[in-house]
Amino acid sequence: MTDLLIRNAARDEAEAVLAFWKEAAEGTSITDDVDGVTRLIDRDPEALILAESDGVLVGSVIAGYDGWRCSLYRLAVLPSHRRRGISTALLDAAEKRFVTVGGRRGDAMVLEANEQAHRAWTSAGYAREDHWRRWVKPFA
DSSP: OTTEEEEEOOGGGHHHHHHHHHHHOSSOOTTOSHHHHHHHHHHOTTSEEEEEETTEEEEEEEEEEOSSOEEEEEEEEOGGGTTSSHHHHHHHHHHHHHHHHTOOOEEEOOOTTOHHHHHHHHHTTOOOOTTOOOOOOOOO
């Protein structure tokens, strides 16, 4: 895609990002609210990476780095814009960010039932690790 702009999200875009995720992303998170998105941007202004085409938000990825791990979340592309290289461009931006800060490996959170995502992550060079399981405890 030649008209694709890859950029970091701005704080005032939280509602637009949430609306985008409702249309383009699978699943929901406990932090899917304006407060959660703005806190992410405030804490790490480079973590939420967006793809824009002709002024329309068409893709996202969260590339979080805590000084130890490079974590990838919310890789999503509008259904009408899939298979155009947007996820590749987003992952390229995320991986460049990680290399710049000294990261050594990207870990992606992928829904177990999302077969389309499994194929996308595999084609991007990521491999499933079956010996780990996620353990969670909501605080609210």
